[in-house]
Amino acid sequence: MSGQALAQLEGVREDSGGFDLLAPDGTRYRVDVTDGVFDAHNPLLAGYVAGRRVVAFMDPTVDRIYGDRLRAYLDARLEPGSWSVHTIDGGERNKTLTAVERVCSVAKASGLDRHGVMLAVGGGIVADVVGFAASMYSRGIRYIKVNTTLVGQVDVGVGVKTGVNALDTKNMFGAYHPAHASLNDPALLATLPAREIRCGLAEIVKMAVILDADLFRTLEEHPDTFLRPGGGELETYVLRTSMRLMMEELCPNLREHDLARLVDFGHTFSPVIETAGGHRLEHGEAVAVDMALSAHLARLLGLVDPESCERVVRLLHRIGLPVFDPATCTPELMTQALHSSWQRRGRELNLVVPTGIGKADFVRRLEDVPAEVLRAALEALARDGRTS
Numbered sequence: 523m524s525g526q527a528l529a530q531l532e533g534v535r536e537d538s539g540g541f542d543l544l545a546p547d548g549t550r551y552r553v554d555v556t557d558g559v560f561d562a563h564n565p566l567l568a569g570y571v572a573g574r575r576v577v578a579f580m581d582p583t584v585d586r587i588y589g590d591r592l593r594a595y596l597d598a599r600l601e602p603g604s605w606s607v608h609t610i611d612g613g614e615r616n617k618t619l620t621a622v623e624r625v626c627s628v629a630k631a632s633g634l635d636r637h638g639v640m641l642a643v644g645g646g647i648v649a650d651v652v653g654f655a656a657s658m659y660s661r662g663i664r665y666i667k668v669n670t671t672l673v674g675q676v677d678v679g680v681g682v683k684t685g686v687n688a689l690d691t692k693n694m695f696g697a698y699h700p701a702h703a704s705l706n707d708p709a710l711l712a713t714l715p716a717r718e719i720r721c722g723l724a725e726i727v728k729m730a731v732i733l734d735a736d737l738f739r740t741l742e743e744h745p746d747t748f749l750r751p752g753g754g755e756l757e758t759y760v761l762r763t764s765m766r767l768m769m770e771e772l773c774p775n776l777r778e779h780d781l782a783r784l785v786d787f788g789h790t791f792s793p794v795i796e797t798a799g800g801h802r803l804e805h806g807e808a809v810a811v812d813m814a815l816s817a818h819l820a821r822l823l824g825l826v827d828p829e830s831c832e833r834v835v836r837l838l839h840r841i842g843l844p845v846f847d848p849a850t851c852t853p854e855l856m857t858q859a860l861h862s863s864w865q866r867r868g869r870e871l872n873l874v875v876p877t878g879i880g881k882a883d884f885v886r887r888l889e890d891v892p893a894e895v896l897r898a899a900l901e902a903l904a905r906d907g908r909t910s
């Protein structure tokens with residue numbers, strides 16, 4: 523295909539069954555949106571693994587709820603003896619290199635060959651661990667994600683990142699390893715606890731603040747999206763818009779050659795909030811606190827109007843997300859977080875701040891966030907936290 527023809531195809535395309543991404547570096551993958559992913563008549567998942575051995579992994583909760591349906595599906599659609607299903611511990615504390623080694627050990631004991639497939643059925647923890655394991659097992663094999671959380675369906679499932687926590691640092695080890703397939707069945711969200719739905723809404727608010735004022739207004743009108751019984755057109759719009767926005771943002775910079783990334787909004791302070799807080803807050807909750815802090819910093823630096831700052835914080839409140847965490851939102855720890863992000867991003871801070879609703883920019887340098895401004899932002903955040 524000529525360079526010009528390829529250039530025309532690059533980007534993200536949506537159809538009724540999902541999204542296709544073709545990155546400038548030639549990486550291409552699809553994210554499917556389907557119904558009844560584990561129904562025996564649905565050929566989608568089986569089609570992606572046809573003729574290959576499959577080793578599937580779930581955490582115990584997902585296994586309890588969906589394990590029988592997955593096993594019945596594999597039994598109906600795949601050759602006897604060509605697949606197995608295993609559980610790995612869930613929770614951020616188990617997103618470790620040890621967990622990756624256990625996945626590889628189980629895969630080896632199950633006879634998984636170089637052309638085999640690892641199947642991750644779950645949220646971001648299982649996907650990150652299994653995806654990283656697949657990136658190194660036999661020097662790299664295929665893996666498939668069936669995303670069962672909202673964070674999984676709008677974020678983990680649409681990107682290429684895998685990884686684990688290490689050296690007391692969030693996502694310190696990992697790989698960019700595109701999945702062979704990534705499947706979203708919105709019906710799986712029906713059993714997701716409200717706290718986990720809210721974590722996914724945090725990642726959706728992230729995309730709305732930086733890119734999409736209409737999506738933000740929709741969430742302001744319906745902060746209970748996905749929290750109401752039964753999904754409808756509203757949930758479909760929010761899910762698909764969030765997926766598209768994230769894929770469009772990731773596509774030109776899939777392996778982060780450019781470390782100024784708008785999708786880092788809510789991800790400068792949150793790694794320290796999660797880690798220093800002993801993972802008391804879940805990822806999405808820490809992201810929410812980070813977004814509120816970043817909005818106040820933007821306001822105090824004169825980069826966003828006070829009303830937009832207030833709208834961001836108020837929406838997070840109304841969804842039921844935390845906006846302050848007394849144990850970790852201290853000047854010392856948040857200064858440490860700024861330095862960690864500065865180092866991780868090639869000695870550029872690239873703090874993402876809202877400049878309005880639906881638009882954002884970067885605070886490029888550490889010195890652009892003076893200690894007194896950080897302290898004032900944290901004091902404002904504490905006031906917000908008391909009113910929540």
Ligand SMILES: NC(=O)c1ccc[n+]([C@@H]2O[C@H](COP(=O)([O-])OP(=O)(O)OC[C@H]3O[C@@H](n4cnc5c(N)ncnc54)[C@H](O)[C@@H]3O)[C@@H](O)[C@H]2O)c1
Pocket residue numbers: 581582583584587612613614617644645646647648650670671672673674677678681682683684685693710711712713714715718721722805806
């Ligand atoms: N790789 C990426 O690009 C990327 C992007 C965003 C977040 N993440 C990572 O993802 C992790 C958070 O993922 P998460 O929010 O999906 O959490 P999670 O994987 O811990 O799942 C949350 C909880 O929900 C349960 N669960 C999952 N699906 C369920 C369902 N359908 N019904 C009932 N219970 C269900 C799980 O057992 C778990 O207890 C963090 O480690 C974060 O760093 C990675």
Ligand SMILES: O=C(CO)[C@@H](O)[C@H](O)[C@H](O)[C@H](O)COP(=O)(O)O
Pocket residue numbers: 677683693725783785786787789
């Ligand atoms: O949490 C994640 C990825 O782990 C996403 O929600 C987020 O938008 C971005 O990828 C952030 O850049 C976080 O990246 P990383 O620090 O986990 O590599």
Ligand SMILES: [Co+2]
Pocket residue numbers: 677725789805809
């Ligand atoms: Co995130």
